[in-house]
Amino acid sequence: MTIKRQPLFDPQSFLAKVGEGRSIASYRKDQIIFSQGDPADAVFYIQKGKVKITVISEQGKEAVIAILDPNEFFGEACLAGQAQRITTVTSMVESAIMRLDKAAVVRVIHHEPAFSEMFIAHLLGRTIRVEADLVDQLFNSSEKRLARLLLLLANFGKDGKPEPIVAKISQEMLAEMIGTTRSRVSFFMNKFRKLGLIEYDGSIEGGIQVHSSLLNLVLHEQPEIRTGLPPPEGRS
Structure with a gap:
């Protein structure tokens, strides 16, 4: 009896196609993807384009805290229990963004080690970048x-x-x-x-x-x- 092997899971292929809990939307330049205060119920992945992440203080002052490029995730704080967005994300150029429902991300993390490895690498990279930004602000001119x-x-x-x-x-x-x-x-x-x-x-x-x-x-x-x-x- 021949045993049919399941094809290896490819994270990039998974993030390139619409599927269960996954959708792709196009955004024009300066279009808001989500706003501060919106429900945090999905993770996003940049297929093409560039986005900026901003935050607005209670006094109404806006600050840009990050600019992200293709192949980067954002909105992942929903996986740690964040109920509402604390930032606003806006496309800086024409962009193609994949939206992954929170449940879909949790499911693929649990069942696909290749995706888990990729996503953990992203989280570690983001943490290192935040730490470097803090050191930069504290000690550099x-x-x-x-x-x-x-x-x-x-x-x-x-x-x-x-x-x-x-x-x-x-x-x-x-x-x-x-x-x-x-x-x-x-x-x-x-x-x-x-x-x-x-x-x-x-x-x-x-x-x-x-x-x-x-x-x-x-x-x-x-x-x-x-x-x-x-x-x-x-x-x-």
Whole structure:
């Protein structure tokens, strides 16, 4: 008697197709995927595009806390008992997002080790990133924080080749993400461009080419990088 073997489970194939508890939706630029206060009942996976995660304080102040790229999950806090969303997620470009019902995610985690391994790797990577962000905020200057953020947005350190930042990234958004003022971001962006660490034509919202030489600022802070003082206002 021939025993028919079940095909190996492929997480990427699972995350590419509609199925039980899984649906795919297209989002236009600046469209909200979920809002702060919405029920937390699903996990999302970015098939294509880019999203930003923001939070609004009781005083109405909005802050950008993360920008996510393809092959990343978000909304996973529902698996830890979060009943309502504490953030808002918005597409930054045209995006294709898979929605996985909470029950569907729990089921596949329990039954498919390959998916569990992939999802745990995602959670560990996110935890490491949050810890690094905290250390960055506590101990690094706003100049170094901006350099690190630009490198992360350009995918340095991730699988695949670094790429230009093609989504709309305003100076105000960069300032929010590193905890400083727009004027300081403008000062440092001009400084990085003069030093040949980045390139952009006209407005930075048209895209920024980040060069690997910017790593020198984060890792070694060469003497020529230290010259020049930013405007005195705001956080250092």
